[in-house]
Amino acid sequence: MTAEPLYRVRDLRKSYRVGEVTTSALSGVDLDVAAGEFTAVAGPSGSGKSTLLHLMGVLDHGDAGEVWLRGERIDRLPRGAAARLRLARIGFVFQAYNLIPVLSALENAAFVLELRGEDRAAREAKARDALARLDMAAYADRRPNQLSGGQRQRVAIARAIAADPAIVLADEPTANLDSRAGADLIDLMRRLNEEEDVTFVFSTHDPRLLDRVDRIVRLEDGRVVDDGTDATDAPASQATP
Amino acid sequence: MPLVIALAWRNLWRQRRRSLVTAGAVGLVVLLSVAYFALGGAAENGLYQTLTERGGHVIVTAPGADDATRFEATLVEDADAAIATVRREADATLAAPLVLPTLDVPALLSGERRSRGVAIHGQPWPDPARERRLDDATLEGRFLEGDDEIVLGAALARALDVAIGDEVVAYAPGGAGYGVAAYALVGTVDLADPGAEIAAAWTTLAATQQLAAPGAVQRIEVHGTSLRRIADDDVSAALAATLGAALPDLRVEDWRTANPSTQQLLNALDPLLFAVSVLFFVLAGLLMLNTVYLSVMERIHEFGVLHALGAGDRRVLAMVATESVLLAVVGAAVGTAGGLAFVAAYADGFRIPGLASYYASFGLDPVFYLSIDPGQVAFAVGFAVLTAVLAAAWPATIAARIEPVEAMRFQA
Numbered sequence: 212m213t214a215e216p217l218y219r220v221r222d223l224r225k226s227y228r229v230g231e232v233t234t235s236a237l238s239g240v241d242l243d244v245a246a247g248e249f250t251a252v253a254g255p256s257g258s259g260k261s262t263l264l265h266l267m268g269v270l271d272h273g274d275a276g277e278v279w280l281r282g283e284r285i286d287r288l289p290r291g292a293a294a295r296l297r298l299a300r301i302g303f304v305f306q307a308y309n310l311i312p313v314l315s316a317l318e319n320a321a322f323v324l325e326l327r328g329e330d331r332a333a334r335e336a337k338a339r340d341a342l343a344r345l346d347m348a349a350y351a352d353r354r355p356n357q358l359s360g361g362q363r364q365r366v367a368i369a370r371a372i373a374a375d376p377a378i379v380l381a382d383e384p385t386a387n388l389d390s391r392a393g394a395d396l397i398d399l400m401r402r403l404n405e406e407e408d409v410t411f412v413f414s415t416h417d418p419r420l421l422d423r424v425d426r427i428v429r430l431e432d433g434r435v436v437d438d439g440t441d442a443t444d445a446p447a448s449q450a451t452p
Numbered sequence: 453m454p455l456v457i458a459l460a461w462r463n464l465w466r467q468r469r470r471s472l473v474t475a476g477a478v479g480l481v482v483l484l485s486v487a488y489f490a491l492g493g494a495a496e497n498g499l500y501q502t503l504t505e506r507g508g509h510v511i512v513t514a515p516g517a518d519d520a521t522r523f524e525a526t527l528v529e530d531a532d533a534a535i536a537t538v539r540r541e542a543d544a545t546l547a548a549p550l551v552l553p554t555l556d557v558p559a560l561l562s563g564e565r566r567s568r569g570v571a572i573h574g575q576p577w578p579d580p581a582r583e584r585r586l587d588d589a590t591l592e593g594r595f596l597e598g599d600d601e602i603v604l605g606a607a608l609a610r611a612l613d614v615a616i617g618d619e620v621v622a623y624a625p626g627g628a629g630y631g632v633a634a635y636a637l638v639g640t641v642d643l644a645d646p647g648a649e650i651a652a653a654w655t656t657l658a659a660t661q662q663l664a665a666p667g668a669v670q671r672i673e674v675h676g677t678s679l680r681r682i683a684d685d686d687v688s689a690a691l692a693a694t695l696g697a698a699l700p701d702l703r704v705e706d707w708r709t710a711n712p713s714t715q716q717l718l719n720a721l722d723p724l725l726f727a728v729s730v731l732f733f734v735l736a737g738l739l740m741l742n743t744v745y746l747s748v749m750e751r752i753h754e755f756g757v758l759h760a761l762g763a764g765d766r767r768v769l770a771m772v773a774t775e776s777v778l779l780a781v782v783g784a785a786v787g788t789a790g791g792l793a794f795v796a797a798y799a800d801g802f803r804i805p806g807l808a809s810y811y812a813s814f815g816l817d818p819v820f821y822l823s824i825d826p827g828q829v830a831f832a833v834g835f836a837v838l839t840a841v842l843a844a845a846w847p848a849t850i851a852a853r854i855e856p857v858e859a860m861r862f863q864a
Contacts, residue, residue: 270760271857291764298762309757313462318455325455326763
């Protein structure tokens, strides 16, 4: 880990209020992520994995604490600045793929570049390259409804990496895939991490995927209970299918 | 095609039926607006034609003739020089102009047993325009062929108890003419307006001059016989100005200044047309609002994703507005094409069934000429687009202001 981590999270707290009931999602999370890491955030449902990724991705604001990205504090950015930061530096992969249904795989992969205002030739070249890196070049013209779940998620990853972000945050990217497709996807992400130095932080509740990562950050009840590399350390409660 | 436009276009096809209905409604409103403007133009042109056919495009009179109480004060004396000047300038300005000097003489017309006071209208004959109107108004007998003939309104002929072939005597003492003349009645005309029919008497200009004012006329009318539409008439005012300079001792007016109340009516007509058209667009706008709103609510999750990927509020706003504007542009294109085809089909004139004979009975031209100017088409299209933008404003604001995490939890 370098002296200045890519991400620095300090005492991050977030609670949700539903009616009269307040539920704490994060209760003081500390986390550093270095560039080039391949990190899994593991934990059972409701442990705060998605909330942590949302706050790291400035999709939401915490109640307290700090989030720093490359030395810039980002947890209190106003709405417009947060959107610009996401566009410029953060790639997202979602559990439900969240591809735009009326766009082809190529157009989906190019969409963030379009939002950035890149010209057509440049964004197509980058999007084709990203699809090729995900072994999806042959499916460039297909729309999401013509692709399998695993293929859709690859297109989502291509969309995230085509814009060359500082980090890719993936929220349960394998949750909608069968175990084989899920493992293949994680292997692909791992390959991108190793060969192209793409930094990944992804959440999962599937312990079978954890032996493929460098680092496992375990969350329970909104707290980091373990931050290490050994997948076999997983408490029984984390082996939730 | 930019990806955002392609995205907007494809999104419209996700709810094909709804989009088609909405685009169709916009198209219908644009078509109706174009047709409505064109019919308004036809009405304006009809008014223009009636006015100019009856009174001329440019009118030369004696100064103060309108307010004169004495017949002599209404006269343009020694009119030949003025007529020649008018004819020369009209020939230089208009295609196939008709220069028509007229003289109306107040006189007592007498048959063998009865008399009645009228104004005998004297003008050169033949006059194709007026003959056609009189023909439409049911002429019995024939038109004038000599200076010793007269045509009367049928009611006037009955009042004088004269028939075709009878002699009618006119008394107009006190002027420079003979003051008395006898004419042979050669025709009678049925007019729809009984008041006009009982006062109508036509003879030649030479006859009325001989009767009351040798060498004089009251009006010199210039008719641009090729001018059918107001929009084509950019020459009347110019000709009036030229003649005004050439005939400084006379009053020269174009048809607008000679008919100020008509000018006021025409000025009021355009705003009225626009106001009604705006009502059409308000209805179309409500339909568009419904369509865009439903479209946004069904895709809240997607808009959340767009925000998450880094699309700013204004970008999302623009995406929704683009969809709405595309819908309007497609509808407006179809509507404009349909509207212009309708205008083109009837630009050369049409008669409204049942109304043609009614119009003709009043001596009005029963043929309407559809007419629309590019500004009105631009208004219809521009207003369709503006309506689309306004209709999209609220739903687009919803899409632009949603919180990405909240929106991504939402499933339509």
